[in-house]
Amino acid sequence: ASNRNLLVLPGDGIGPEVMNEVRKIIAWMGKKRAVGFDITEDLVGGAALDKHGVPLSDDAMKTALEADAVLFGSVGGPKWDTADFSKKPERGLLRLRKEMDLFANLRPAKVFDALVDASSLKPEIVKGLDIMIIRELTSGVYFGEPRGRHVNAAGEVEAFDTQRYTAPEIRRVCAVAFELARKRKNKVLSSEKANVMHTGVLWREEATKLHKEKYSDVKLEHMYADALAMQLLRAPKEFDVIVTDNLFGDILSDEASMLTGSLGLLPSASLGAPDATGRRKALYEPIHGSAPDIAGKGLANPIAQTLSYAMMLRYSFDLGKDADMVETAVENVLKAGYRTGDLLVGNTDGVKKVGTQEMGDAIVKEL
Amino acid sequence: ASNRNLLVLPGDGIGPEVMNEVRKIIAWMGKKRAVGFDITEDLVGGAALDKHGVPLSDDAMKTALEADAVLFGSVGGPKWDTADFSKKPERGLLRLRKEMDLFANLRPAKVFDALVDASSLKPEIVKGLDIMIIRELTSGVYFGEPRGRHVNAAGEVEAFDTQRYTAPEIRRVCAVAFELARKRKNKVLSSEKANVMHTGVLWREEATKLHKEKYSDVKLEHMYADALAMQLLRAPKEFDVIVTDNLFGDILSDEASMLTGSLGLLPSASLGAPDATGRRKALYEPIHGSAPDIAGKGLANPIAQTLSYAMMLRYSFDLGKDADMVETAVENVLKAGYRTGDLLVGNTDGVKKVGTQEMGDAIVKEL
Numbered sequence A, B: 001a002s003n004r005n006l007l008v009l010p011g012d013g014i015g016p017e018v019m020n021e022v023r024k025i026i027a028w029m030g031k032k033r034a035v036g037f038d039i040t041e042d043l044v045g046g047a048a049l050d051k052h053g054v055p056l057s058d059d060a061m062k063t064a065l066e067a068d069a070v071l072f073g074s075v076g077g078p079k080w081d082t083a084d085f086s087k088k089p090e091r092g093l094l095r096l097r098k099e100m101d102l103f104a105n106l107r108p109a110k111v112f113d114a115l116v117d118a119s120s121l122k123p124e125i126v127k128g129l130d131i132m133i134i135r136e137l138t139s140g141v142y143f144g145e146p147r148g149r150h151v152n153a154a155g156e157v158e159a160f161d162t163q164r165y166t167a168p169e170i171r172r173v174c175a176v177a178f179e180l181a182r183k184r185k186n187k188v189l190s191s192e193k194a195n196v197m198h199t200g201v202l203w204r205e206e207a208t209k210l211h212k213e214k215y216s217d218v219k220l221e222h223m224y225a226d227a228l229a230m231q232l233l234r235a236p237k238e239f240d241v242i243v244t245d246n247l248f249g250d251i252l253s254d255e256a257s258m259l260t261g262s263l264g265l266l267p268s269a270s271l272g273a274p275d276a277t278g279r280r281k282a283l284y285e286p287i288h289g290s291a292p293d294i295a296g297k298g299l300a301n302p303i304a305q306t307l308s309y310a311m312m313l314r315y316s317f318d319l320g321k322d323a324d325m326v327e328t329a330v331e332n333v334l335k336a337g338y339r340t341g342d343l344l345v346g347n348t349d350g351v352k353k354v355g356t357q358e359m360g361d362a363i364v365k366e367l
C-alpha cells in the first residue's frame, strides 16, 4: 500500500547476497515505520546476459524508467570477461545511467569514527573526513561519439574514444554541486585538466560563469585532476563538495573512497533532473563492485548496500528521519565492534568478526 | 671537453632556483669525476612567452632535438593563467614531448627510509616502497584530433577531445615496461578502462599479445584505472612496474608520488626510441610543478631536480656509478636530518630545517 515503486536489481557476484540483507531492513521498516514499497525485481549484468543475451532487457529498462527509484547491486565477473564490448555486463549499468539521464552521481566519502584505524592513511589525516564527490555520469568519454576501432591511413589498427561536453551538461551538474554545498560547508572544488583538454577549458569556464550568475555565496575553487589526486592524500579534510567529469570522477572517487578504509562502506546516488512534479529519476548503488572472489561465501559487507538504501529514503522519498535511523544503526553496529573481513585492518582488539548475514542481522537488531 | 650536449631549461616558478643547486652538483662532478657537459641554456613556459611570445621558441626546439639530453625545470604560474590554449606555458613542455617523440615517461615512486614518517600513509603500508610507473607520453587524449570547440546541431557550445591509440604506440611503451621489469621484480601491471573505452580494449589486447610473443617470462596483470587508484592506497608494495596511458598516467603517478611523502623528491625521465647508434632522445624533469606560491623564496626542495639529473646520468650517459653517487648523497643528507619545508610532516625531532641553497650545499658536501 504505497505509491513508492522500487525496482531492485541485485546483479552479479556479491550483489544478490548484500541485497538480501537490505531486504530484511526494508521489511523491518515496512512493519515498524510504515515505510513500504511496491517492489519489482529484475536481472542486470551477467545474470541478464545469461538469461536474455543482453546485459539489460528492454523490459527491465522500461520498468526502471517507470520506477520511483532503482536499488542496484553490482555487475560483472570473470565468466563474462570475454563478452563483446556491447555485451559486457557493465553496459547494463551504463544503459540505465544514460536512458534514465542520471547525470549527477553523488559519492560521499565519510570516515566513521569507529573505523579510523581501518584506513591506510594516518588517523590525523582522515579522522572526521566528510566529503561529497559529484561525478557527471551521462556524458564525457563514457558516451561520446565517434568511438570504436579502424585501420588508419598508415595501415595500423587504431582505437579511439571521444570526450564531449556541452555547456548545459556542465552547468546542470555544477548546479547540483552548488546546491549541495549550500547545505554543507558551502565550498565547491571543480576539477578538470584545463591545461591540456578543451573539455576542461569549457568545464572551468561554465563552472565559473554559473557561480557568478547564481551561486556567488558559495566558495568555488578549481584544481587540475592530477593535483587533486595528490591533495586528496595530503589534506582531504580541506574539501567539502568536489565536482568533476565522468572519467576523472570514476578514478578520483575510488581513490577518495579508500580514505575511509573500505569500499564495503560506501553508497552512492545517481540522480536525474526534477520533472514538473519535482520527482527525479534515481538509482542507488554501492561504490564497490561485484567482488567475484568472495561472492557466494557469505563474507561480503552489506553496509554499502544498506547505506545506498538510506540515501534512497533521503533523496527519493524525502524520508530523512528514516534515513538517519538506518545510518545511526550502521554507526552503532560498527561502534559495537562488528566487522566483516574487509574492515579487519590495523588494531582488531575487541572486534567481532562477522559474515554478511550476521552484519545484516546486527543492523536490524540495532534498529 | 665532452660530446655530452646538455640543454638546460629551468622554466618558471621554482624551476630556476632548484636548477641552480643542480648546477653546483654538475660543477662538482665535472671537477672531481670528469663528468663534464657542454651546456646550453634556454627559456621555456611563461619565461619564453614573455620574451618570444610563444612557450617554446623554434630555436630552443631545434637545440633540444640536437641535444643528447634535456634537463627541464617546471613551467606555469598565475601570470599566464589567462593565456590562450595554444599559448599556455604547458604547451612548451608538450611540444618538447611530442616533437622529441618522448613516448615513455618513467616515474619512480620510492620511499626513503629516513622519510617514511613524511607520508600521509601508515608506515607499514609504504616502508620500502619502490615502484616504477611508465606513462605513455606522446599520444592519447593529450594530442588526439579532432579537438576543440564548436556550436553543435542543438545550438549549444560543445567542447571535445579525442583519445587515440594505435597498436604500435601501445606496444612500444609496453615493451619499455617489460624490459624494465626484467631488471626489477619481473612484474608488470597494465592499466586502462577496457570496460568502458575502446582505446582501453585495444591497450589490453596489445599488452597481452606482446607479452605472449616476447615477454612471457615477465608476470603480466591488468587492472582498471579506478581499481588501481584504490590498490595504490591499500597495498602499493604489491606493484613493481605499472604501465598506462597518458591521462591515467598523469593522475595515477601523481597519486603514487604522494605515497612517498613529498613531490619535492621525485624525478622523472622521458625517453624516445633508440636510433641506429643506440642513442635515445631524453628529457629529465621533476614531478613537481612550478609552485608559484613559494617561488623565489629559497624554500623549494632541490632534490627532485637533483635526482632527475641522476636519472640522466644513468639513462642517457650510462654513468650508473655516478648516478648512484648522487642518489646515495641525497639519501645520506636525508638520513642526517636535513629537511626542506615540504618534508616537515609528522615527527620532526632531530631534523634540521633548511632552505633550497643549504640543501644543495649539503648534497655537494656529502658528495
Ligand SMILES: CC(C)[C@H](C(=O)O)[C@@H](O)C(=O)O
Pocket: A090, A093, A094, A250, B195, B196, B226
Ligand atoms: C562498472 C563501471 C562501468 C563503472 C564505471 O566505470 O563508471 C564503475 O567503475 C563505477 O564507478 O560505477
Ligand SMILES: CC(C)[C@H](C(=O)O)[C@@H](O)C(=O)O
Pocket: A195, A196, A226, B090, B093, B094, B250
Ligand atoms: C604540465 C602538464 C601539462 C603536465 C601533464 O599534464 O602532463 C604535468 O601535469 C605532468 O604530469 O607532467
